[in-house]
Amino acid sequence: MARSVYVTGIDRGDGRQAVELGVMELLTRQVDRVGVFRPLVHAAAPGEPGSDHVVELLRGRYRIDLPSSELYGLTYEEAAALQAAQGQDELVSALLDRFRAVERRCQAVLVLGTDFADTNIPDELAFNARLANEFGAAVLPVLGGQGKEPEAVIAEVRNAHRAFTDLGCETLAMIANRVAPGAKQRIQRALTEKLPIPAYVIPEEPALAAPTVAQLVEATGAEVLLGDAAGLARDVRGFVFGGAMLPTFLDALTEGALVVTPGDRADLVIGSLAAHAAGAPPIAGVLLTLGQHPGPNVMALAARLAPGTPVAFVPEGSWPTAATLTHLEGKLTAASPRKAEIALGLFELHVDTVELTNRIEVGRSERVTPMMFEHELLERARAGRRHVVLPEGTEERVLRAAEILLRRNICDLTLLGDVDAVRRKAASLGIDLPQEAPGADRAQVRIVDPTTSPLRRQFAELYARLRAHKGMTVELALDVVTDVSYFGTLMVQEGIADGMVSGAVHSTAATIRPAFEVIKTSPDASIVSSVFFMCLADRVLVYGDCAVNPDPDAQQLADIAIQSAATAAQFGVEPRVAMLSYSTGTSGSGADVDKVRKATELVRELRPDILVEGPIQYDAAVDAHVAATKLPGSPVAGRATVLIFPDLNTGNNTYKAVQRSAGAVAVGPVLQGLRKPVNDLSRGALVEDIVNTVAITAIQSQDDRNHEGEPKA
Template structure:
């Protein structure tokens, strides 16, 4: 039977998109296919559905998502009554429910809908769809007492109409009132009530939204600049010395287009990082000359400069009516919204109340969700040596906003903050620190430690003092000394530059013959573990056995039941030769050292993963056809195979994850995407939680 959740409200302006996104996040952690149904819609494409579709890789046909437009719904209710309206809307829901085991229903928005008794329409529809109801109550500009009263009234309204209310959310509550509101609501109503504070970054429009709303011409700026949040507006009219101190981080400077001094001064301040601004909006249909624009572009590349025809007063009136909107074009806001939801909602409790049975399949998204959830449960500090690299900064923002871990970025602080400002990335989280190895007081301590560790190689203190200024060595020493719990690097550095310091300083853990790597290959319906695809070019039988044993431990620690396939170009006894003999010998070593592990080899890839092939080539095997850990005979085979599967099968490859070190250090592919970095940092944090690497 389809399980449905109906997110609704009692009036406009409740910001429930945060809750809709948060509930979708919880559902996709449990279920591999979630359907969306919006009974009534203002316009299509609908921005919230587009956000959910892009973020959660939905393949649902948009034609099935929407019941009807509000105008049509109001006309149908007026002409034929609520029964006819409800019947039509339920028909739409049933079409979605036929194809999905769980459906998220997005209730009406109470904004210009012309529906009499709109709350009752939502309640009736939820009941007819058999959906549990999660009401959201807006608390902006209200006292804690008023918020509590609104929540109680909403609970009575929906329960009196027969709804199964599983929880409630008070959203956009004044941060100063959150604690008192939560205390008042802890006693009533009978269901959990979660209180979310008003978050300025969510209410702030992006520069792109400002340009669209005002019909502004974009004179300068790239996509990253246009995606910045406009946290404030500073209107320029004073002379530059008076004006500059009034700038605030993330502000949009609004000034007549003929004030070249304020334009250049604002962008120069941004370039210096004091403070980073969101952009410049020019009024009065005035535009600077080409020389001024060229200078502006050199001072702050990518920073938007917009122009409108209206004067300052009319422009201000338009700006102050703007409100930030979640959508597919605002992924950073989505991360902020999810961070807010996960911080203030007991997600374990709400998941239980949603009563959604966990799917037996593990999709890439479910695996990624599990990583973030496990890392968040026991926060660790991860050091990122490439602190000024764009992808690292964007990943850091996601990790901090989602509360996944604490971070240390290495690099010259002004350079890191300037780059973050150019990207519109916020670095104001208390869990973030920026350390410059060149000037850090730790440099002398680390030089002494490294000279002692490498004295047998003739390393002096003077040489060590130079070596430890390298970000990879400095980060590794932070991990060794317990100042960070793990390190992730490699977005711009080579694998050798990342792991050589770990070999020298952290070294292998007891029982590990070598350091090796695995990739988590997230296919459409399962997760496989590939090893070694990144470190050892041509392991011998002993090393291959060690890779297999470590890979099995890695798999088990990340909830993948290990069934090991030792891959070769032949299966069983069908082939011979040095390469096959190496795999056969490695398989026997695994069986001797770890008799409890399920292992098969030599075996070909198709026989390892395809039950139909296994039934012919290796019938009766406990591994063939259902292998989860695939160990390649050499780096050439492993690296090419993982990339071929990643590209041709659309698999998500998480890794490489290093195994065999005393403390966690992980390498990135230099082509790593932001989400790859987020996943690798989460894995590193989980390794650190376990006290040793896998």
């Protein structure tokens, strides 16, 4: 039977969607088939089936492959009619049947309680408690603390705990959410002292309460004239209503504000967009009222001034529009992935996720899915937070990845580039890069301009010493170190950062050449190589070398195999090494096969503790049935986890073929053999690829071997 968690509240406005998302994240780290079930849901219209934005967010984000219709029980309308006609027992029985259909197909199920909004359910707390008991689910109550005094929050949490206990529920923990940040510690101490179970206190996060431009457009029925998806996803942190003359109006603008102005005020439209383009300040967008919008020349200028910034219009006047806008709050939806990351970061920062996971008691799956592997990367990086430098500070994908890394508390970051340009670019994307706050308990970011940094002279002197044999002087080095790749590499060399990730817009050579010159190879490595983690549906394989060495000789191939086995073990993959060739065992001959055979012998000689087989063909390495015929009795054949390709041509083409044809998630390339971690990105890297690579780099830097030994010449 699946282990289920029932997240419920006791009133509206508790913001429990962030908790629901956090619990789903915990469940998917442990097992690969997690379901979600909403017993009661609001219908879009009377008589129509219901849907829910949180269910759809979880279904998409966590790749729940059950049909959407099966994730819901009944609409509130259907439930009220059934209860009125046949009583609550029949209602509960019907919901239990729907729940069991989901439970039978999953290893764990997250149940989302009623929302206390126009539900027509008497004693809604008791109803949720009964459903939890009938479902066999542990309860996780969430209470909202917005606008409440600490004593009131403490009393409500204690009363709710007593109520659920009296109703026979197994309560995992109590969560007080959306409390005033200044009251968090006081509430936490009181609840820890007075409750027999864990209590977690999560402060209010304005970025979660802020609606996006897209949500405001939907609520007002506005027509979008300008703007792209990124612009519509910006948070609206306030409103500025236009009516004053332009100089006064510009003084009233605030960062993240939505400008609301009559559509005939072209001066205010152009002025606010020009201010946004200059970053003084960046706005969320412009909403035109009275059903008017400026002429085509003004709109064309607006599009050039602030590409992507939303401009929309509504037929109503400013005051009716204001009444609609001011009562809206942000929602977690599939269309707002940025808010999901903010919510997860908040949950992980303020909830003891290890303790809560242990209390849920979900047995860990033996299968390792791509999602589980990625979760494990982030969790390990977060557990020993490191500092990673990202040289491409003005690149959009890097900035979006940086926001996720910071919000999820995965690592501290340095972004390189002109400080004003980086902040202006971030603001234009609606990305909030917090100011550095030494001593804070969450991940920090600093922005450094190599051309003006006080470190420039120090780095130039260091680089000149390291490259003196090549004729390098301090005067020349002063120019070299302004290159962001060199500056970032020198930060790693000097211990100012623990690792570097680059390559979203720079070539592989531009990324790793400074590492070869400055950081150099580890004492136990003769070559720098790379691996990809290939996340298949049910396991993770390690491919090497698919990115660096075109045609390694036998000695180099053996070194790549040993390094790759160590990297696999470092990331939780038990190394069983297959040295790949077009021939298996002794069946073939020729220079290429002989190279692989010699490399295999060298691995066995140098590292007798590593399980290795070679030469071996790919099918014999990974398919037990083929292995039983070609290499019976081999401890590696049919079970290989680390696959070493004889050359770059074979490796690069194979990883791409598997990635595209088998739908595998390829994480990498991960460089190995350097004294300190530097990793390269594909120039087509997605935001999630950058996040994963930074997490890997942080984990590599946690290994003390990266900080030991003298460099090779």
